[in-house]
Structure formats: structure tokens, C-alpha cells
Amino acid sequence: MMEALSSTSQTGKLMSNLFRHLPSMDSVLDALSGHSSLAELPRPMLRELVTSFLDSLRQDIRSGAIQSEDELQLKALLPGLIAFVRAQSRPHFRRVLNGTGVVIHTNLGRSILAPEAMSAVADACANYSNLEFDLETGERGSRYSHVEQLLCKLTGAEAALVVNNNAAAVMIVLGTLAQGREVIVSRGQLVEIGGSFRIPDVMEKSGARLVEVGATNRTHPQDYEQAITENTGALLRVHCSNFRIIGFTKEVHAEELVQIGRRHNIPVFEDLGSGSLSHFYGGELDEPTVQETVAAGVDVVSFSGDKVLGGPQAGIIVGRREYIERIKHNPLNRAMRIDKMTLAALEATLRLYLDENSVKAKVPTLRMISATAEELEQRADVLSSLVAERYPQLSVSTAPGQSRVGGGSFPERNLPTTLVRIATPQGQHVDALRTALLNTTPPLVGRIEDNKFCIDPRTLRDDEFELLAEVLGEALDAMPLSS
Numbered sequence: 001m002m003e004a005l006s007s008t009s010q011t012g013k014l015m016s017n018l019f020r021h022l023p024s025m026d027s028v029l030d031a032l033s034g035h036s037s038l039a040e041l042p043r044p045m046l047r048e049l050v051t052s053f054l055d056s057l058r059q060d061i062r063s064g065a066i067q068s069e070d071e072l073q074l075k076a077l078l079p080g081l082i083a084f085v086r087a088q089s090r091p092h093f094r095r096v097l098n099g100t101g102v103v104i105h106t107n108l109g110r111s112i113l114a115p116e117a118m119s120a121v122a123d124a125c126a127n128y129s130n131l132e133f134d135l136e137t138g139e140r141g142s143r144y145s146h147v148e149q150l151l152c153k154l155t156g157a158e159a160a161l162v163v164n165n166n167a168a169a170v171m172i173v174l175g176t177l178a179q180g181r182e183v184i185v186s187r188g189q190l191v192e193i194g195g196s197f198r199i200p201d202v203m204e205k206s207g208a209r210l211v212e213v214g215a216t217n218r219t220h221p222q223d224y225e226q227a228i229t230e231n232t233g234a235l236l237r238v239h240c241s242n243f244r245i246i247g248f249t250k251e252v253h254a255e256e257l258v259q260i261g262r263r264h265n266i267p268v269f270e271d272l273g274s275g276s277l278s279h280f281y282g283g284e285l286d287e288p289t290v291q292e293t294v295a296a297g298v299d300v301v302s303f304s305g306d307k308v309l310g311g312p313q314a315g316i317i318v319g320r321r322e323y324i325e326r327i328k329h330n331p332l333n334r335a336m337r338i339d340k341m342t343l344a345a346l347e348a349t350l351r352l353y354l355d356e357n358s359v360k361a362k363v364p365t366l367r368m369i370s371a372t373a374e375e376l377e378q379r380a381d382v383l384s385s386l387v388a389e390r391y392p393q394l395s396v397s398t399a400p401g402q403s404r405v406g407g408g409s410f411p412e413r414n415l416p417t418t419l420v421r422i423a424t425p426q427g428q429h430v431d432a433l434r435t436a437l438l439n440t441t442p443p444l445v446g447r448i449e450d451n452k453f454c455i456d457p458r459t460l461r462d463d464e465f466e467l468l469a470e471v472l473g474e475a476l477d478a479m480p481l482s483s
């Protein structure tokens with residue numbers, strides 16, 4: 001009993017002694033000031049982080065994890081402290097390396113912009129602009145004027161308007177054409193896009209009433225005909241972005257629906273979803289372009305700016321002038337308007353489409369979608385040699401695989417690629433590597449197949465390979481050693 005007591009008090013004495021060796025706030029801040037990457041941090045943030053680091057040291061002393069003064073020397077603490085401050089002070093929203101091979105990955109920011117678009121954004125942000133100023137008259141102008149002509153030229157439409165995203169576009173088109181009225185849509189096109197965008201729900205919120213016709217797999221022209229009443233506000237077609245109905249199917253083509261609309265004097269609206277301006281594959285799996293949809297006579301067409309188009313987030317609406325004018329004057333439009341950065345990026349991206357021959361090389365999304373299997377095999381070889389040379393402990397190989405366009409485009413179309421596959425050393429779990437890679441700077445997102453960590457070069461630039469090799473090293477250092 002006595003012995004136990006005295007040994008406890010001895011430990012207590014040792015501990016309080018250790019507490020006294022904790023470095024002071026000032027000495028820590030002083031030591032950190034020599035690190036340029038940390039010196040830029042807001043002072044209060046730095047203090048707060050140091051406080052919590054010192055708190056964790058106290059915790060370690062109490063638990064016995066720290067037992068000697070040596071461990072509390074500033075020099076010994078510094079590497080851990082710097083890593084801690086770096087990790088805790090990173091911006092929350094940050095860059096990642098996309099090794100998934102999903103080109104339009106909604107969770108990873110969809111399309112990345114062409115350099116031309118990025119510099120237009122930088123210019124628009126750094127300076128005043130003619131956003132809503134007419135330089136010919138010196139009076140107030142319209143923010144839509146900057147892209148309307150370009151959109152009309154590229155799509156063949158009479159007029160155009162841009163809102164925040166395609167979900168907003170669908171909402172405002174329906175709300176303008178069919179507020180309090182019926183909108184007829186095929187049961188095969190009652191799409192859910194994800195992120196709670198469902199056509200029936202959007203329809204309800206827009207103030208239009210949904211009238212479903214046909215069956216899931218088959219809808220005929222007479223299904224629409226028979227559903228038309230004096231209260232019909234629009235006929236709607238929705239692109240089946242993320243699924244295909246195959247087998248015994250029948251869809252009413254845009255041309256047919258336009259004929260029905262014309263006969264009854266009812267506008268036809270098509271939500272194209274991805275809305276491509278170029279053909280990729282030809283044949284059955286290709287999707288109709290915006291131009292083709294406009295040419296088919298569809299009165300209003302909407303699509304996203306950041307899916308296959310490869311621009312900024314936006315909802316682009318093109319079509320007949322009378323309808324576009326009505327949509328522009330809908331008060332909701334003010335709540336959905338795009339900002340100057342989007343406008344700058346969109347105009348610059350659309351301008352690249354003026355040259356059909358170079359656009360696929362210049363717009364990153366198009367370039368990644370059109371990368372050939374041979375090119376990807378070569379790039380996978382380069383990446384895998386780089387990784388294998390740098391980390392001999394890993395077993396690195398390449399194997400044929402599939403990439404996807406994503407973003408609700410070409411749902412059935414898998415694109416052939418070559419994957420770089422990394423097997424973790426004996427005893428280390430591939431899942432530990434995957435997790436460690438989510439914590440590197442920048443994080444690397446890939447996928448696990450056959451118990452190997454797989455990286456698809458399709459969604460990485462050549463100039464990211466070196467960085468990828470570095471973060472792999474960072475992850476390996478951070479992984480718990482096999483036992």
C-alpha cells in the first residue's frame with residue numbers, strides 16, 4: 001500500500017517536471033516563423049493550432065506516452081508540429097488528383113477549364129468589366145449579350161440565355177412555359193439525376209403539372225396526342241442521362257414530337273442534360289448534339305455548361321426567340337443569374353468551339369474523352385515506370401481497363417484504357433493505401449480493383465505524373481507499418 005502510494009507520487013513529480021519542460025508559445029511561434037509556408041497563416045489561426053498541439057503534448061505526458069525531457073525539446077517536436085499545422089491549416093476546398101478515369105466526375109468538380117477560360121476568369125476578377133455596360137452607347141447593357149450571339153452561331157438557335165445550372169434552367173423553362181398548366185412527358189423519361197434532381201419533383205416546384213404518358217419501355221406518338229388538352233402548356237423530352245432502357249423499346253423522336261406540338265400549337269422543350277456540341281463516336285451510342293436538336297425543330301433546349309461542353313457550371317437555354325424572351329423576363333431569372341466569372345469562362349470556352357479542328361485538343365474534357373487506347377497505354381507505361389523506379393517496394397503493373405465519361409453522359413459507353421495497378425507490400429492492406437492517399441497534398445483519388453490500387457491516366461495530365469509519384473511517397477510514409 002505504502003509502496004504504491006509513493007510510486008504514484010513519484011510519477012506525479014516526474015510528470016509535473018515534464019510539464020515544466022513544455023516549450024512556451026512564444027518559442028514555438030518563433031521557431032515556426034522561419035518556415036515561409038507557415039508564416040503566411042493568419043496569426044490567430046497559428047496560435048490556436050499551437051495551443052492545441054501543446055494540449056496534445058500535455059495529454060501525452062499524462063497518459064505516459066511522453067516520458068522524457070528529450071522528447072519535449074523544440075527541435076524534436078518541430079517536424080511533427082509543422083506537419084500538424086500544415087494539415088490543420090489547409091484550405092477545406094482544395095485540389096485533388098483524379099485517377100478515377102471518370103472524366104466528368106460530379107464529386108470532383110466535373111469539367112476542368114481550358115487555359116483560355118481560366119485566364120478570362122482571372123481577367124474578369126481582377127478588373128472592372130463591361131458586364132452590364134454597353135460600350136457602344138455608354139449605357140446599361142445586358143450580361144447575356146456576351147454569349148448569346150456565340151451560342152446562336154454554334155447551335156443554330158434564334159436566341160439564348162444562361163442561368164446558374166441546368167437544374168435551374170429546367171425549372172425556369174417549365175415555370176415560364178407551363179405555370180399552372182400541364183406538361184406531358186413519357187414515363188420512360190422521368191429521370192432522377194442524383195443529388196435530388198428528379199423530373200417529377202422539379203416539375204412540381206416549377207408550378208407545372210406533370211402528365212405521364214406511355215409505359216416505361218414504350219411510348220408512342222398517339223400517347224402524347226391523346227393526353228393533350230386545352231390546358232397543356234408544353235411537351236417535354238428528357239435525355240436519359242444516366243441509364244438506358246434496352247430491349248423492347250420505343251421512344252418518340254424529337255422530330256415526331258415537334259410535329260405533334262406544331263399541330264396543337266404547343267411548345268416542345270427538351271432537357272438534353274449533357275448537351276454536346278460535337279460528335280464523339282458516330283453510330284448508335286452517340287448522342288444527338290444541341291445543333292441537331294435545334295434543327296429538329298425543338299422550341300427550347302437546355303443543357304449543362306460543365307458536362308460534355310467542358311466549361312463552367314451553367315445552365316444554357318437556347319431556342320425560339322419568343323420563348324427565350326419570356327424566360328428572360330421571368331422574375332426567377334434574377335435569382336438564377338450567372339456571375340461574371342462564369343460568363344468569362346463560358347465565353348472563352350465557347351470561342352474554342354468556333355474551330356472544330358482544334359476544339360478537341362483544347363477543351364480538357366473533350367481531350368480526355370477522345371484520348372485513344374494507344375495513347376493511354378503509352379501514358380500508363382510512362383506512369384507505371386516512374387512509380388516502379390521510385391518505389392521498388394511496390395509491385396506495379398499495367399492492365400487493360402475501362403474509363404467512363406460520367407456526368408450522365410454516354411451511360412453505356414465504357415472507354416478502353418490502360419490502368420496502372422499498384423499492389424501494396426506483404427501485410428499492408430490496399431485499403432490503407434487508398435485512405436492514406438486521401439490525406440496527401442494534394443490527395444489522389446483512384447479505385448480498387450482485384451485488391452490493387454488502380455490509377456487511370458485518362459483523367460491525369462502528363463504534368464501531374466511527377467506530383468502523383470510524390471504523393472504516393474507521402475502516403476507510403478504515413479501508412480502504418482505491417483506487423
Ligand SMILES: *Cc1c(COP(=O)(O)O)cnc(C)c1O
Nearest residue numbers: 165166167193241273274304408
Ligand atoms: C445533369 C442533368 C441535369 C442537371 O444539370 P446541372 O447542370 O447539374 O444542374 C438536368 N437534366 C439532365 C437530363 C441532366 O443530365
